[in-house]
Amino acid sequence: MAPEDKDDDMPDFSDVQSGASTTASGAEVYESYEVKPGDSLSKIAKNVYGKASDWKRIFEANRDTIKDPDKIFPGQKLKIPSAS
């Protein structure tokens, strides 16, 4: 969420944990995440997986849109592979 969109009246949902699964075979499950100002892959990995070093998981899942892991941009949509 961009700073100008931030609404102090609204609760904080940054600690929400999510997941998904299916009976179908060959499924890919991921969280859709919009990059915020100040984000880095390691910061996102720390929030999602608990380890900043897991940034490579996010990088690998987004190789089609991320050329340089040090360059992600606010508003960019990333696939975050399921933590499980």
Next chain:
Amino acid sequence: MKRLSASLLPVLLLTTAACKKAEAPPPTPAPTLAAPTTTLPAPVGVKSVTLGSAIGPDKRVTTTSDVFTPKETIYAVVESDGSGPAKLRALWTFVKGDKTAKVDETVIEFPSSGPAINEFHVTKPTGWPKGDYKVEIFLNDGAAPAMVKTFKVG
């Protein structure tokens, strides 16, 4: 005799004509095209969305609810069907008056080949704020949700 023959002539002619008409072959029905024997597979669709606080091994909701406690895990189970590429996106949102806040957005992509049970779940270790929520299920990047369910935490 001559007069009799003359008076019978039109009758004979009519009878002959009638007989000829009756003997005419019935019109041949227009040929009809045979129905195709192969049917196209049904496109992927969302059949139902069920909310609950628990699911079973078959991924179906075992405890249906639309009111949850702050510490519960909330499940949205989506039944899909049809064949082809399927992308199901669950967008969870907190609703307060005319304001909304995004809670979570999770995607399942799979090659659908028939009925499937797909579960999405969210939990908040610090507890869900009380209020109104909704989960929208989008299919294959559609602009409008295929289904919407509302629920409360209270």
